[in-house]
Amino acid sequence: MIDLWFGLEKLLLIGAIISFSLVVAMYTTFAERKIAGFMQDRRGPNRAGPFGILQPLADGLKLFFKEEIIPLTSNKSLFVIGPALAMLTAMLTSAVIPWGDHIEIAGRTISLQVADVNIGILYVFGVVSLGVYGIMIGGWSSNNKFSLLAAVRGASQIISYELAMGLSLISLLLMTGSLSLKTIVEQQMQGGWGGFLGWNILYQPIGFLIFLICVFAECNRTPFDLPEAENELNFGYHQEYSSMKLGLYLFSEYVNMFISSAVVSTLFFGGYDIPFVDEIALTATMGANMVALFGFLAFFAKIAFFLFLFIWVRWTIPRFRYDQLMDLGWKKLIPLALANLLITAIVILALNK
Amino acid sequence: MSITEILFWVLSTAAIVAALLVIFSKNPVHSVLWLIVVFFAISGHYVLLNAQFLAIVNMIVYAGAIMVLFLFVIMLMNMNADQEPTKSKWMKIAGVISGGSLTLLLIAALKYNTATTGGEEAGIGLIQQLGKTLFNEYVVPFEISSVLFLSAMVGAVVLGKKEKNIVNSDIANQ
Numbered sequence: 001m002i003d004l005w006f007g008l009e010k011l012l013l014i015g016a017i018i019s020f021s022l023v024v025a026m027y028t029t030f031a032e033r034k035i036a037g038f039m040q041d042r043r044g045p046n047r048a049g050p051f052g053i054l055q056p057l058a059d060g061l062k063l064f065f066k067e068e069i070i071p072l073t074s075n076k077s078l079f080v081i082g083p084a085l086a087m088l089t090a091m092l093t094s095a096v097i098p099w100g101d102h103i104e105i106a107g108r109t110i111s112l113q114v115a116d117v118n119i120g121i122l123y124v125f126g127v128v129s130l131g132v133y134g135i136m137i138g139g140w141s142s143n144n145k146f147s148l149l150a151a152v153r154g155a156s157q158i159i160s161y162e163l164a165m166g167l168s169l170i171s172l173l174l175m176t177g178s179l180s181l182k183t184i185v186e187q188q189m190q191g192g193w194g195g196f197l198g199w200n201i202l203y204q205p206i207g208f209l210i211f212l213i214c215v216f217a218e219c220n221r222t223p224f225d226l227p228e229a230e231n232e233l234n235f236g237y238h239q240e241y242s243s244m245k246l247g248l249y250l251f252s253e254y255v256n257m258f259i260s261s262a263v264v265s266t267l268f269f270g271g272y273d274i275p276f277v278d279e280i281a282l283t284a285t286m287g288a289n290m291v292a293l294f295g296f297l298a299f300f301a302k303i304a305f306f307l308f309l310f311i312w313v314r315w316t317i318p319r320f321r322y323d324q325l326m327d328l329g330w331k332k333l334i335p336l337a338l339a340n341l342l343i344t345a346i347v348i349l350a351l352n353k
Numbered sequence: 354m355s356i357t358e359i360l361f362w363v364l365s366t367a368a369i370v371a372a373l374l375v376i377f378s379k380n381p382v383h384s385v386l387w388l389i390v391v392f393f394a395i396s397g398h399y400v401l402l403n404a405q406f407l408a409i410v411n412m413i414v415y416a417g418a419i420m421v422l423f424l425f426v427i428m429l430m431n432m433n434a435d436q437e438p439t440k441s442k443w444m445k446i447a448g449v450i451s452g453g454s455l456t457l458l459l460i461a462a463l464k465y466n467t468a469t470t471g472g473e474e475a476g477i478g479l480i481q482q483l484g485k486t487l488f489n490e491y492v493v494p495f496e497i498s499s500v501l502f503l504s505a506m507v508g509a510v511v512l513g514k515k516e517k518n519i520v521n522s523d524i525a526n527q
Binding site for chain 1: 406410417429480
């Protein structure tokens with residue numbers, strides 16, 4: 001019956017991770033509006049519940065109760081598949097992220113990662129490259145010129161920035177020598193100062209910068225939110241959508257932000273490593289479960305910082321023009337990433353000799 | 354039946370049905386989407402053969418990049434079933450002959466194939482073994498193809514770079 005327990009554990013873990021991501025994404029929409037309010041010197045949503053804390057629920061209810069319209073001239077089956085795919089690809093990445101070390105319940109060691117595959121990062125890339133289809137199918141099946149234009153914009157943007165993203169990661173992979181996200185985190189935890197000196201951001205600052213810019217572009221966030229440029233394209237690829245289908249599109253952006261923040265924290269900021277704390281010594285005194293809890297909290301703090309960064313950038317930096325976007329991606333980031341790759345390779349070669 | 358066998362049959366059925374739908378769909382966009390399903394099924398087969406790296410690369414390159422370009426072209430040309438030009442009789446006959454010869458070739462290849470199970474040789478599809486094989490036995494072809502890719506990438510950047518005088522004349526024209 002070992003297999004049954006194993007399956008049950010994984011199912012529970014998947015359920016927990018998905019509901020957690022959804023709740024965090026829900027409250028990211030709230031945080032976005034609150035922070036936007038703060039930055040524009042107004043209050044932000046404050047009617048639903050104390051401090052407006054129930055605002056995301058009210059938003060969700062509003063979307064659910066709206067009339068659902070499928071345009072007559074649209075391609076009906078694809079029109080429905082579009083938002084579903086967008087949400088699916090947003091959630092899929094969470095499977096390979098290590099959310100914590102491990103917990104021990106009733107003598108069983110449970111790893112807080114759904115699947116520790118040896119090609120973790122490539123899996124992330126695969127899912128990211130599939131994220132294009134949600135946008136493209138939605139935009140095309142609406143049978144609307146603006147939707148199609150926005151979809152083509154979004155897809156070409158994602159494909160272009162995937163290149164620089166991959167190249168910036170290769171220099172990181174040269175250092176770690178592993179594609180498994182769990183191994184990458186464990187390597188970072190072995191650095192000095194309780195793991196802090198092992199964080200990859202200290203060794204790959206340029207790689208981190210390129211990766212972060214590409215993540216912004218992949219999530220279609222300002223300053224790269226050209227698929228949604230409302231002054232040019234009315235609304236974007238989800239223009240014809242209404243009710244919860246629109247909700248899924250808008251919501252998948254926030255889930256994407258959350259998961260991308262988790263990936264950035266895992267790759268460059270030590271994942272669930274608590275800085276300045278020796279986890280092994282702590283496990284001896286507090287037990288694995290408490291360490292896993294604190295590790296998860298540290299991880300979540302890092303994620304929350306990046307979520308804040310996403311919002312901060314959105315309300316401070318204006319949108320790029322489309323040719324500027326392509327210019328940055330192809331002519332600046334890719335050569336920079338290649339140079340970074342070359343320098344990393346030379347340094348690694350020199351240190352090993 | 355073991356789980357592997359069940360998965361094999363499910364994936365094979367999915368691949369074949371989706372491949373048939375690629376051909377029989379009236380709408381070219383549907384065809385492309387079914388082709389993506391085929392690639393997924395084939396990736397699943399790679400995983401069954403313990404070649405995870407190949408599986409994921411197949412997904413990234415074919416499903417994630419090449420099929421997006423296909424979709425671009427088809428969506429922007431807005432091809433529909435009623436706009437499809439009718440092919441001449443000779444084209445149809447040529448198609449049947451070439452398709453038939455391909456089928457014959459495939460059947461012959463399958464018939465004389467001595468069952469080679471490459472995937473089980475110490476997990477050649479895993480990234481470590483694949484890397485070692487590529488960099489030990491096939492260094493020269495690997496490096497040459499990587500230079501080819503690099504030159505394609507540089508070419509894309511060069512093509513994207515406007516020459517200064519063209520930009521100026523553009524502004525002058527406006």
